[in-house]
Amino acid sequence: MTQFDFYLNNLSFKKQDNITIEVLREKIEQFATDYEFIREQENERVYRHDSIYEEIFFDDYTVSEICNIPEIGKTTIGRDYQAYLQNIIHYSENTTLDNEEIIELLESHEENLINGILCLHKISGIDENFCVYDKNDWFRFHRYFFCIYPPTRNDFCLKASPYFPNLYFNPITIPAGLNGLHTNFIEIVKTIVHHLSALNDDFFYIFNQEGMSGDRACVELENMYRGHQVKIGASRDNNNLNELNFEFTESSDIRILYCDLHNKFYQYFEYQIPSYAAKGNRIYFHQPIENFLDGKVLIARIGRHAVG
Numbered sequence: 001m002t003q004f005d006f007y008l009n010n011l012s013f014k015k016q017d018n019i020t021i022e023v024l025r026e027k028i029e030q031f032a033t034d035y036e037f038i039r040e041q042e043n044e045r046v047y048r049h050d051s052i053y054e055e056i057f058f059d060d061y062t063v064s065e066i067c068n069i070p071e072i073g074k075t076t077i078g079r080d081y082q083a084y085l086q087n088i089i090h091y092s093e094n095t096t097l098d099n100e101e102i103i104e105l106l107e108s109h110e111e112n113l114i115n116g117i118l119c120l121h122k123i124s125g126i127d128e129n130f131c132v133y134d135k136n137d138w139f140r141f142h143r144y145f146f147c148i149y150p151p152t153r154n155d156f157c158l159k160a161s162p163y164f165p166n167l168y169f170n171p172i173t174i175p176a177g178l179n180g181l182h183t184n185f186i187e188i189v190k191t192i193v194h195h196l197s198a199l200n201d202d203f204f205y206i207f208n209q210e211g212m213s214g215d216r217a218c219v220e221l222e223n224m225y226r227g228h229q230v231k232i233g234a235s236r237d238n239n240n241l242n243e244l245n246f247e248f249t250e251s252s253d254i255r256i257l258y259c260d261l262h263n264k265f266y267q268y269f270e271y272q273i274p275s276y277a278a279k280g281n282r283i284y285f286h287q288p289i290e291n292f293l294d295g296k297v298l299i300a301r302i303g304r305h306a307v308g
Contacts, residue, residue: 001043002149004142005115006132007102008048008092012119013063015056024058025081031120032084034135038118039091041162046118047095049102063089106130111149116141139163143197147190153178156185164196166204168296173246177303182277185302191230191268192302195283198225198232199263199297207287207297214261214287233264237284237306244284246300250293259286259300280305 016024039046053064058076066073066082067089073082097105103126105115117131132138142163151159156178157169178185185192202224207217218234225232237244237260246259265281268274282305286298 002111002145003113004041004044005113006038006044006046006118007095007097007115008046008052008089009102009117009119009123009126009131010049010052010055010099012117012121012123013052013055013057014121015058016121021058021077025077027120028077028081028084028088030134032088034138035088035118037135038132038138046092047097048089048092049095049098051098052089057085109145109148114145114149139165143193147193150186150189153185160196164200166200166296167196167299168248168293169299170246170248170301173301174299177301180303181281182275182304188265188268188270188278188281191265191270192283194230194269195232195263195265196299199283199285199299203234204288204297217287218261230267230269233266235262235264236260237262239306241306243306244300246284246286248286248293248298248300253292255292257286257289257298257300259284259298261285261287282306 035046038044053062053067055063057063057066061072061076063085066076067086070079070082073079073085077085095102102115102117106117106127109115115130117126119131119133122133123131129141129144132141146160146163150156153175157171157174161167161169181188198221203217203221206212206220207214215236218236222232222234241260244258244260245256248255248257262285263283265279266274268278271278282301282303283299284301284303284306286300288295288297
């Protein structure tokens with residue numbers, strides 16, 4: 001299993017010119033929440049070099065002074081935010097690697113060990129693919145490396161699920177569907193992840209608006225990605241095809257669902273001019289169902305176009 005090591009970036013804790021105390025507090029609180037989420041993940045660790053304490057953080061005070069001197073922490077950022085900052089810094093594991101050595105590590109990733117940077121403030125000079133500023137960046141980071149080190153077809157659902165929390169992957173039908181694509185799924189995994197990200201990050205929230213239908217949500221999703229580098233088609237199949245009936249199970253609740261909503265692979269990151277065969281790929285899914293499989297979007301098949 002892959003180990004993910006994250007390092008707090010010293011420079012990202014450096015005092016920001018013209019930042020207000022209100023904005024700083026908001027950033028600290030959000031970062032602390034997302035930091036705890038990351039620390040709770042299996043096979044993920046967070047490190048910091050002791051030199052982070054020497055950074056000037058706010059006014060003329062260092063990280064160490066704000067974290068460790070109660071009166072300074074209270075009068076500069078407030079007691080609650082001092083505690084958030086303490087948790088972020090103190091609960092990270094110590095490393096002897098300094099900032100430059102950590103940055104050098106980033107490009108030397110391998111399947112069993114991947115390194116990333118946790119940043120409070122935006123910094124320059126580091127590839128953004130390795131920078132994690134919040135929980136959404138954490139998902140983006142993992143999806144990026146999912147494409148670089150894709151799992152086997154049979155492990156796809158298990159490996160993908162943590163990075164798409166609003167999607168439920170059918171563990172029986174998806175591996176079979178991946179085998180029906182026009183090419184080995186590994187060759188187009190970046191485009192597959194692009195479509196899954198759209199369903200997780202956008203369709204899920206569009207559909208959960210009051211009065212929204214699956215059809216309308218597909219239309220809105222398609223419009224949202226109309227100007228994207230890689231466009232996404234989305235619609236409903238009205239042909240009543242038996243092959244779009246898929247079984248989903250939660251404990252003893254077994255349901256056969258007609259999954260005719262689908263994403264269309266119009267374009268690919270991998271191809272400049274997609275072939276006609278490549279345009280036949282689809283992700284078939286069902287809109288969220290209240291009180292069933294956590295109300296997630298139900299992914300039934302990633303594979304060929306259903307033709308009956």
